[in-house]
Amino acid sequence: MPTPFLSVQGLSKRFPGPKGSDPLTVFENVNLGIEKGEFVCIIGHSGCGKSTILNILAGLDEPTDGAVIMNGREVSGPSLDRGIVFQNYSLLPWLSALKNVTFAVQARHRNWTKKQVHDHSIKYLEMVGLTGGAELRKPSQLSGGMRQRVSIARAFAIQPELLLLDEPFGALDALTRGSIQDELIRIWAGSDQTVFMITHDVDEAILLADRILLMTNGPYARVAESVQVDIERPRVRADIIHHPDYYDIRNHLVEFLAKRSRELAGKRDEDGVSEPNVIRFGLNGPVANKSNKGAGETPARARVVNGAD
Numbered sequence: 001m002p003t004p005f006l007s008v009q010g011l012s013k014r015f016p017g018p019k020g021s022d023p024l025t026v027f028e029n030v031n032l033g034i035e036k037g038e039f040v041c042i043i044g045h046s047g048c049g050k051s052t053i054l055n056i057l058a059g060l061d062e063p064t065d066g067a068v069i070m071n072g073r074e075v076s077g078p079s080l081d082r083g084i085v086f087q088n089y090s091l092l093p094w095l096s097a098l099k100n101v102t103f104a105v106q107a108r109h110r111n112w113t114k115k116q117v118h119d120h121s122i123k124y125l126e127m128v129g130l131t132g133g134a135e136l137r138k139p140s141q142l143s144g145g146m147r148q149r150v151s152i153a154r155a156f157a158i159q160p161e162l163l164l165l166d167e168p169f170g171a172l173d174a175l176t177r178g179s180i181q182d183e184l185i186r187i188w189a190g191s192d193q194t195v196f197m198i199t200h201d202v203d204e205a206i207l208l209a210d211r212i213l214l215m216t217n218g219p220y221a222r223v224a225e226s227v228q229v230d231i232e233r234p235r236v237r238a239d240i241i242h243h244p245d246y247y248d249i250r251n252h253l254v255e256f257l258a259k260r261s262r263e264l265a266g267k268r269d270e271d272g273v274s275e276p277n278v279i280r281f282g283l284n285g286p287v288a289n290k291s292n293k294g295a296g297e298t299p300a301r302a303r304v305v306n307g308a309d
């Protein structure tokens, strides 16, 4: 089988314990592949290691064991091929929104003229609806939603092959969140970029993702399942809930978070493979790729469980 665009191989992370106590094994032997252009979300309870995985993919942290291979090359250290958006914007506070973007674009395209850098940056700020003077304001003069738009514009403007999003909408109100989700999906759909996004919101994951990775609780967390979201695009927020698979997928995710993430915690895959079990939904309900695991564990159709995570 050809190697996927992004290949996570035998990834483990241990942190030293405080004052000589046992080290903390956050996750162990994580294996997964992501294809070029895929939009993948990862969900799991707080502390299972999602951000640690994202930081390793970004090259900002190193695994204790294993490797991340992107485009056939091992990831080591940060690169402009990987753009990152954090929940807390991470903008340079002394620069205007525009300059926050031009700064990154200039670093990416060192031989571009000032005009090229400016026009390219404005194009991406326009895409996220930040023009008409707002682009000249500093982060402290912008709302949270506007700051997050700048972060997204900056990340997309450097046209990274891989976009890493760590709960990018976590701090936003529902309305702003919805409009930025729509912008994100529009920009992604018009590119060949690959997205890896952490979220705690199952509805957001179903709206955005091609595939949702589910992590068990830590320590010794693992990516237990890969749930395929085969709902056709473009997906419209108001309509997607009427799709025949929507609540089956949603129930599966909620049930995992409420129950199985805990039950599976610290347990190896029954087959000893340590690769996520692939779950697909269709007219006949969920089908798992290995021994039909998971099929009998899914809640009844249209039963919605609220309040997980």
Ligand SMILES: Nc1ncnc2c1ncn2[C@@H]1O[C@H](COP(=O)(O)OP(=O)(O)OP(=O)(O)O)[C@@H](O)[C@H]1O
Binding pocket: 015, 016, 024, 026, 044, 045, 046, 047, 048, 049, 050, 051, 052, 053, 218
């Ligand atoms: N530098 C560090 N030193 C020691 N322990 C760490 C360090 N960074 C993270 N951890 C621990 O690793 C575990 C995983 O942390 P991580 O931030 O990756 O989890 P997460 O799934 O992203 O959580 P959340 O959803 O709350 O952001 C946690 O128990 C955390 O305390």
